[in-house]
Amino acid sequence: MRITILQRDIEWAVPEVNRRRTDEAIDRNPDSDLYILPEMFSTGFCTHPEGIAESANSQTLQWMKSKAAQTNAAIAGSVAVKEDEKYYNRFYFVKPDGSVVAYDKKHLFTYGGEHLHFTAGDERVVVEFRGVRFLLEVCYDLRFPVWSRNRGDYDMILYVASWPVPRIDAWSALLVARAIENQCYVAGVNRVGVDPSCEYCGGSVIINPYGKSIASCARGEECEATADVDMESLQAFREKFPVLNDADI
Numbered sequence: 001m002r003i004t005i006l007q008r009d010i011e012w013a014v015p016e017v018n019r020r021r022t023d024e025a026i027d028r029n030p031d032s033d034l035y036i037l038p039e040m041f042s043t044g045f046c047t048h049p050e051g052i053a054e055s056a057n058s059q060t061l062q063w064m065k066s067k068a069a070q071t072n073a074a075i076a077g078s079v080a081v082k083e084d085e086k087y088y089n090r091f092y093f094v095k096p097d098g099s100v101v102a103y104d105k106k107h108l109f110t111y112g113g114e115h116l117h118f119t120a121g122d123e124r125v126v127v128e129f130r131g132v133r134f135l136l137e138v139c140y141d142l143r144f145p146v147w148s149r150n151r152g153d154y155d156m157i158l159y160v161a162s163w164p165v166p167r168i169d170a171w172s173a174l175l176v177a178r179a180i181e182n183q184c185y186v187a188g189v190n191r192v193g194v195d196p197s198c199e200y201c202g203g204s205v206i207i208n209p210y211g212k213s214i215a216s217c218a219r220g221e222e223c224e225a226t227a228d229v230d231m232e233s234l235q236a237f238r239e240k241f242p243v244l245n246d247a248d249i
Contacts, residue, residue, distance in 0.1 A: 001130055001231070002031065002032045002033050002034075002228050002229075003034045003035075003036065003206060003226065003228075003229060004026075004029045004032040004035050004224055004226045005036050005187055005189045005204045005217065005224065005226075006029075006036065006038075006224050007038070007202045007221075007224070008021070008022060008037065008222055009191065009193035010043070010191050010193060010195070011044075013052045015042040016059075018041060018042045019042060019059070022037060023067060029224045029226060030071070032071075032226060033073050033129075033130055034074045034075075035071070035074070036158055036160065036189045037075070037078075037160065037189065038077060038160050038189050038190060038204075039077075039138055039139050039161050039191070040089065040162060041077045042054065042079055042080075043079075043080055044162070044191075045139075045191075046080055047113045047114050047117060047197075048117060049087045049118065052080060053081055053082040054080065054082070055082060055083070056081055056083040058079065060079050061079065064077075064094040065098050068096045069096050069098065071096070072096045073096060074094060074129050075092075075093075076091070076093045076094070076134075076136075076158060077092065077160055078090060078138050086119045087117055087118045087119060088105070089108070089114070089118055089138055090103070090104050090105075091103040091104075091125075091136045091160060093127045093129070093136060095129060101125060101136075103121060103125035103138070104119070104120070105118070105120065105138040105141065106122065106144075106147060107144055107147065108120050109139070112197070114140075124147070126153050131231060132155050132156060132231060133153065133156070134154060134155070134156050135154040136158055138159070138160055138161070139159070139162060142161070142174050142178065145177070145178065145181065148178060150182035150184055150247075152244060154184065155184055155229075155234060156184055156186065156187065156229060157184060157185075157186045157187070158189075159175065159178075159186065159187065159188040160189050161190045161191070162195075163190045163200065164198035165199045165201050168201055168219075171188065171190065172203055175188040175205060176211045179208065179211050182244075183243050183244055184234070185234065187207075188203070188204060188207075189204045190202050190203050192221060201219045201220045202217050202219050202220060202221070202223075204216065204217040204225065205217070205225075206227040209234055209237055210237075214227040215227035
């Protein structure tokens with residue numbers, strides 16, 4: 001499977017601009033099976049979502065469906081969503097046939113006040129697409145290894161994020177740790193640029209089960225990177241060195 005990560009500079013609270021620029025970035029990188037976008041890619045990371053969050057059937061979700069069908073690929077990324085008078089940081093995985101799998105962020109970022117306005121999810125979500133099983137995770141989830149522990153139910157973790165500059169070394173280290181300890185591929189997609197609260201430098205990367213980077217984006221600038229996920233080599237590694245069989249319960 002071919003996967004492209006898109007490290008974006010997000011225009012604050014202007015979904016139509018961010019959709020258009022993301023659309024152009026995808027068109028520059030044809031023939032992938034999956035395109036991964038950052039956390040809240042249509043608006044920027046908002047802890048006060050009033051007037052910014054989109055509806056559960058938003059134009060952004062409709063764009064994701066349309067683009068997935070056009071490219072015959074899956075589109076993945078999180079959106080600030082308002083549904084039934086509640087707000088969610090919702091990670092959408094949209095398939096080319098128009099079907100949608102969604103994960104609501106479990107670990108809300110209390111340090112930044114996200115928990116004061118958003119409702120946490122409580123369901124672990126794994127989605128299968130073209131022979132690869134993906135665990136969906138959002139930003140702060142990265143700091144909680146028990147939540148992402150491999151139970152033999154996934155092959156790759158997708159982390160979409162708005163992870164700021166002061167803690168970027170933790171981002172890089174924890175992505176590698178999650179790949180090694182769970183014997184899986186990991187894609188971490190972070191934004192660049194600034195919003196009203198923070199500065200971001202990216203550090204987006206795809207990591208193999210050995211903890212090695214196989215594709216990465218330059219820090220501090222918009223860019224895209226692509227890598228192939230090799231399921232045969234992953235399975236062979238797990239069979240040769242069956243670490244997960246000895247995992248703590």
